[in-house]
Amino acid sequence: MPASPTLPNLTDNATAPASASVAARMLEAKQCEARKDLARALLCYMDVLAQEPRHIEAWCAVGHIMVLSQDWQKAIPALEIALQLRPGQPHARRLMALAMLQVGRADEARAMIEEAARSGGDASVWVLRASILGTIDRDPARTRVVFEDWGRRFADPLTRKSKPFSRAGQDPLRRLRIGYVTADFRQHSVAFFMRPVLQHHDPAQVEVHVYSSGPTDAVTAQLQALVPHWHDVRELDDAALYHKIRADRVDVLIDLSGHTTGNRLMVFAGRAAPVQVTWLGFMQTLGMQAMDWRLTDWGATPAGHEAFYTEKLFRLACLASYCPPPDVPLRARPPMLDNGFPTLISLNNSVKVTDAMLRVWARVLAARPDAQLVLMVKETNDEAARAVMQPRIEAAGLPSERVAVLSQLPxxxxxxxxxxxxxxxxxxxxxxxxxTMHALWMGLPVVALNAVRAIDAASARTLQGIGLGRWVAADEDAYVALALDLLADADRLERERGAARAALQASVLMDYRARTTELEQALRLMWANHVGGHAPRAMDLGWDVARAMAKA
Known part of the structure; x- marks a missing residue:
């Protein structure tokens, strides 16, 4: 970001009328943003600030662009100025809270988003509040409460006004019309799980519709070729999409986004289909009454976890399928044999790299003075990635000369x-x-901590489910010991690296036909439950249509 102009005395009027040239540049900036030309928009906003250094909207816009660019360290000072000029802005507070969370300032992020919510924030404020508190607080019961705070205010009022569906004359065994709603059928993690499903759906059982509301790329085209009824709904607002899905007479509507970017949860809140399900895109509860079921499995949600979700749980034999990227080399030989030193790598984004986790890795490096650590984060350039991580690396006591920070790679x-x-x-x-699945496919052993919540235990459950539970540690001490043990014996490490892909390949995660058949059975049982006149209830594949139709 260009150097910020010096901020004048903040006791001056912060809302002076804009000059014609400032107004013109603001208009141009907004047009550039609409075209996704963020670089040009940023230049326009900085021109505005050169003329009017106290222009609140421009400062907020600069902070927003930096957030979109994942340049958190430059977003924060711009948003600080905006909040100095007008302290009560929920939008600026929301952006500031998000940036603070990304740079490891979790307690400040929580305080900031709570202030934004108290000052009357919109739905985006309340859902970020839920996401931040759900990230910081590991109690799944409290996580449900904060997501319900959002649902009660924004989703449930729409549900109460929704038009009911008739069950009269419905056939529980007929071919079902199912619809997937997503913004992520592109180069995105959801595509790795959904490609085999789209490939293996049985057209005698289901008529598949996709309602795609996100950006497109080459992966989009590949997925579209697998779907008989593909609807590009990027230009449809929630009301128009709701009416389209109703007109298409979809029986079972499946959300693949949860609360992530590009979601269309308000369409579900209005009850676009008689049976509504969430799957894959978001591991925590959505907090809304209109989402009937969550597709899960016994590993992600063991018995007793029903109370942590507003959705009823339908437990599959396995939560998902995994389709690896093509043409990935497998290297069993550990690089330490050639480099003369071992290298550990973290592949998760920076918000998941807590200060406590950095201190755990510092213990590993302290016990193994020749080891290197690579932090592969999601920021889009190396400068932004280092700006986020370097101060935290030093504060955690990690030897900075043995830690490399890399930005997002193709x-x-x-x-x-x-x-x-x-x-x-x-x-x-x-x-x-x-x-984690990508790491295993590459041949990397993954050292993971066990946990309770599904969002915390994803790696542990994957490893345990494919026969690699020996890489799951019960606590931090065991985690450090496990990492050191793997690095202590190069011959054993070579065997472990060779086992990683083989275990994944032989697992239920890559038995695509079985997973898709089970999915169709699950959707059939949900539909039968609806036709039978019952409210959603916890179910699994042990049920049959007759039981789903019958009274509890």
């Missing part, structure tokens, strides 16, 4: 990281998901 390059890393180290409390 997927093809990302999948080559096993060529110089010996093992992957997972994060806690928020664990890896897709990154």
């Amino acid at each position: 997927l093809a390059d990302f999948m080559k990281l096993a060529a110089f890393a010996d093992i992957a180290v997972d994060t806690a409390p928020l664990s890896g998901g897709t990154t």
Whole structure:
């Protein structure tokens, strides 16, 4: 970001009328933003600030662009100025809270988002509040409460006004019309789980519709070729999409986004289909009454976890399928044999890399003075990545000369990281998901911590489910010992690296036909439950249509 103009006396009027040239530049900046030309928009806003250094909207916009660019350290000072000029802005507070969370200032992020919510924030403020508190607080019961705070205010009022569906004359065994709603059918983690599902759906059982509301790329085109009824709904607002889905007479509507970017949860809140399900995109509860079921499994949600979700749980034999990227080399030989030193790598984004986790890794490096650590984070450039991580690395006592910070890589390059890393180290409390499976496919052993919540235990449950539970540690001491043990014996490490992909390949995660058949059975049972006139209830594949139709 260009150097910020010196801020004048903040006791001056912060809302002086804009000059014609300032107004013109603001208009141009907004037009650039609409075209996704963030670089040009930023230049326009900085021109505005050169003329009117106390222009609140411009400061907020600069902070917003920096957030979109994941340049958190430059977002924070711009938003600080905006909040100095007008302290009560929920939008600026929301952006500030998000930036603070990303740079490890979790307690400040929580305080900031609570202030934003108290001052009357919109739905985006309340859902970020839930996400931040759900990230910081590991109690799943309290996580449900904060997501329900959002649902009660914004989703549930729409549900109460929704038009009911008739059950008269419905056939529980007929071919079902199912619809997937997502913004992520592109180069995104959801695509790695959904491609095999779209490939293996039985057209005799289901008529598949996709309602795609996100950006497109080459992966989008590949997925679209697998779907008989693809609807590009990027230009439809929630009301128009709701009416379209109703007109298409979809029986079972499946959300693949949860509370992530591009979601269309307000369409579900209005009750667009008689049966509504959430799956894959968001591991915590959504907090809304209109979402009937959550597709899960016994590993992610053991018995007793029903109370942590507003959705009823339908437990599959396995939560998902995994389709790895093509043409990924497998290197069993540990790079430490050629480099003369071991390398650990973290593949998860910076918000998952807590200060406590950095201190755990510092213990590993202290016990192994020749070891290197690579932090592969999600910031889009190396400067931004280092700006976020370097102060935290030093504060955690890590030897900065043995820690490298890398920004986001193209997927093809990302999948080559096993060529110089010996093992992957997972994060806690928020664990890896897709990154863990990618690591295994590369041949990297993954050291993970066990946990309770599904969002925290994703790596642990994956490893346990595919027969690699020996890489799951019960606590931090065991985690450090496990990492050191893997690095202590190069011959054993070579065997472990060779076992990683084989275990994944032989697992239920890659039995695509079985997983898709089970999914269709689950959707059939949900539909039968609806046709039978019952409210959603906890179910699993042990049920049959007759039981789903019958009274409890």
